[in-house]
Amino acid sequence: MAVLIETSKGDIVIDLFVEECPVACKNFLSLCKTKYYNNCLFHNVQPNFLVQTGDPTGTGKGGDSIYKTLYGDQARCFDDEIKPTLKHKNVGVVGMASAGPNLNASQFYITTAKDLQSLDEKHTIFGQLAEGEDALMRINEAYCDEEGRPFQNIRIKHTVILDDPMDEPAGLGDLIPDLSPVFERDPEDTRLEDDWVPSEDNRPAEEVEKSLREAEAKSRAIMLEMIGDLPDADVKPPEEVLFVCRLNPVTSDEASPVFRAYMVRVPCAFQSRRWGQDLEIIFGRFGKITDCEVIRDFKTGESLQYAFIGFETKEQSEAAYLKMDNVLIDDRRIHVDFSQSVSKMWNRYKRVGAKDDASAAMSLDDEMGGKGGKGGKGKGKGKGGRRFGDNAPIQLGGSRGLELKTGALGAAGGGYGYLADVRPPKPEPRDRPDRCELDCCVPIAAF
Numbered sequence: 001m002a003v004l005i006e007t008s009k010g011d012i013v014i015d016l017f018v019e020e021c022p023v024a025c026k027n028f029l030s031l032c033k034t035k036y037y038n039n040c041l042f043h044n045v046q047p048n049f050l051v052q053t054g055d056p057t058g059t060g061k062g063g064d065s066i067y068k069t070l071y072g073d074q075a076r077c078f079d080d081e082i083k084p085t086l087k088h089k090n091v092g093v094v095g096m097a098s099a100g101p102n103l104n105a106s107q108f109y110i111t112t113a114k115d116l117q118s119l120d121e122k123h124t125i126f127g128q129l130a131e132g133e134d135a136l137m138r139i140n141e142a143y144c145d146e147e148g149r150p151f152q153n154i155r156i157k158h159t160v161i162l163d164d165p166m167d168e169p170a171g172l173g174d175l176i177p178d179l180s181p182v183f184e185r186d187p188e189d190t191r192l193e194d195d196w197v198p199s200e201d202n203r204p205a206e207e208v209e210k211s212l213r214e215a216e217a218k219s220r221a222i223m224l225e226m227i228g229d230l231p232d233a234d235v236k237p238p239e240e241v242l243f244v245c246r247l248n249p250v251t252s253d254e255a256s257p258v259f260r261a262y263m264v265r266v267p268c269a270f271q272s273r274r275w276g277q278d279l280e281i282i283f284g285r286f287g288k289i290t291d292c293e294v295i296r297d298f299k300t301g302e303s304l305q306y307a308f309i310g311f312e313t314k315e316q317s318e319a320a321y322l323k324m325d326n327v328l329i330d331d332r333r334i335h336v337d338f339s340q341s342v343s344k345m346w347n348r349y350k351r352v353g354a355k356d357d358a359s360a361a362m363s364l365d366d367e368m369g370g371k372g373g374k375g376g377k378g379k380g381k382g383k384g385g386r387r388f389g390d391n392a393p394i395q396l397g398g399s400r401g402l403e404l405k406t407g408a409l410g411a412a413g414g415g416y417g418y419l420a421d422v423r424p425p426k427p428e429p430r431d432r433p434d435r436c437e438l439d440c441c442v443p444i445a446a447f
Contacts, residue, residue, distance in 0.1 A: 001025065002130060003032055004160040007042075008153070008194035009142075010135025012110075014094055014127045018166060021081040024096055024104065024126040026166055030066035031106055032159040033168075034175045039183045042139055042154040044109075044147075049116070051139050052097050053156060054107035058186075063106035070171055077103045081124045088116035092129025092136060095119070112140040152194045231342070239314045240290075241339040242321060244279065245306040247294070248330035251278050283309050283324065287316030308339055 001016040018025045031037055036056070043060050044052035055063045067075035079102045088095075088111055097107040104124060111119075129136060142150040158180060185193075201208060221233040280292035291310035296303055311317045317338070325336040 001029075001165060002162040003029070004162055005037075005156055006158040006160070007135060007139065008155050008157065009138040010132060012132030012135050013130045013162070015130045016127045017086070017125070020083050020086060021124055021126040022166070023078055024081055024124050026169065027065050027067065027078060027104075027106075028108070028126065029161060029164060029166060030169060030172055032161055033172065034066070034069075035159070035177055035180050036066075036106065037156045037159050038181055040156045041149075042142075042156075043149055045139060045142055045144050045150055045154075046148055047140055047144075048113045050109045050111045050113075051136070052107060052109040054097065056106075058189075060107070065105045066169070066172070068105075069175060070169055077105050080104065081126070082121050083125070084121065086125040088119045088125070090114055090128070092133060093125055094127035094129065095123040095125045098123060110136060112136060150194075151191060152196070153189070153191050154194050235342050237338070237340045237342050238310070239338070240312065240317045241308055241310045241341075242283075242317050243306065243308060243337050243339040243341070244324075244334055245337075246332055246335050247279075247303065247305040247307060248332040249303045249305060251294070251303070251330045251332075278329075279307055279309060282329065283320055286311065286320040286323070288312045308341065 001018045003014050003016065005012050005014065016025045016028065037054060040053050040056055041058040042051050042053045043055060043058050044050075052060070055061070057063070064076050065078055067078055077098075080096075080098070091112060091114055093111040093116075095109055095111075096104040097109045098104045108126075109123075110129060139150075139154055142152070142154060144150050203211075218233070221235075225231075225233040279294065280289050283289060283292070288311065289309060290312055292307065293309075294303055294307040309320070311320065321336050321338065324334070326333050327336075328334075
């Protein structure tokens with residue numbers, strides 16, 4: 001007496017103990033003939049202990065014996081057939097999973113470990129695994145939730161009776177279907193079937209490649225946010241900022257040695273802003289410049305030959321990008337592209353704890369430019385504002401000295417505050433072209 005059970009993980013063959021447990025074996029064979037077990041879930045998998053199935057509801061709380069179908073509700077369960085000679089000694093012991101004494105119905109289990117003495121003489125043992133231990137172990141190794149149900153559904157697909165010497169119960173022939181039942185997935189079941197494969201992607205190759213690139217970029221951005229290199233994974237560079245490179249090192253306002261010595265005390269952002277006036281005037285024809293910054297070495301002050309230029313609107317930056325790329329400035333053909341830098345957003349995030357917030361930006365600007373210090377014993381008290389007061393400038397260092405607004409400093413000898421308006425003297429005319437190649441800007445040598 002043998003039954004072949006086809007599962008999602010492979011086929012297993014069970015030999016039945018028809019002489020020791022005739023009632024349980026007849027119930028099992030009759031349910032197999034009527035295709036009762038088709039599509040039943042392995043709803044309880046306890047690794048290295050047992051796997052349980054046989055409940056059409058998949059909950060572990062359902063299932064009826066064949067005797068209920070033949071004789072009525074009073075015959076839903078049948079009595080135990082416990083034999084002292086049948087023990088759970090080997091892997092693959094098949095027994096009835098009952099809710100208590102004499103409450104056997106349709107559910108059964110198959111052990112996946114040896115010497116399970118805790119189950120001896122408590123359940124009806126009616127079979128033993130003959131073939132397919134590898135398939136049984138694959139079910140045993142399935143990933144399961146806290147209740148023991150596999151995250152991917154594992155089912156009995158078909159049952160085939162290989163040898164049946166027992167007589168059929170009266171009326172069973174009328175219950176045997178001509179064809180196996182069609183599997184209908186429970187719409188409330190969100191778990192994938194064990195044999196699920198992704199559906200074929202019919203999108204164009206370009207669209208698939210684009211989506212893969214976007215997914216990869218998103219995962220990299222999340223990783224950079226986790227390690228602290230980005231303020232936020234969804235941060236994007238500003239669209240109104242241009243990146244300008246291949247600059248001539250002389251494309252800037254040069255400063256006197258006195259000015260350079262003083263600027264050691266000043267944040268680099270303010271140095272770059274003042275030394276980038278050449279580009280500010282050249283690019284100013286496309287719209288109002290909100291920020292023009294030539295990037296310099298923080299130790300030597302030498303130009304690194306690239307800059308960032310910010311406009312008020314995206315349209316202005318696009319116009320500048322289209323017109324100024326590959327233009328000759330100071331004997332160098334510059335390259336213009338849209339900025340991919342988010343360093344200012346990151347600096348703002350680290351300073352004020354906001355990722356990209358207008359109030360945070362104002363807070364940072366006020367902190368950097370709004371306080372001129374308390375001043376000293378001299379004139380001025382360092383009034384707030386990004387541009388400091390209209391007090392008369394202090395002349396330092398002779399005819400080529402440094403002009404300082406008294407709103408930024410007290411009198412000479414007073415304490416330094418934040419630099420608000422440092423105006424270096426105009427450089428001597430240099431040997432370079434008077435106009436850029438576009439012939440649309442003011443003479444370069446004039447500033």
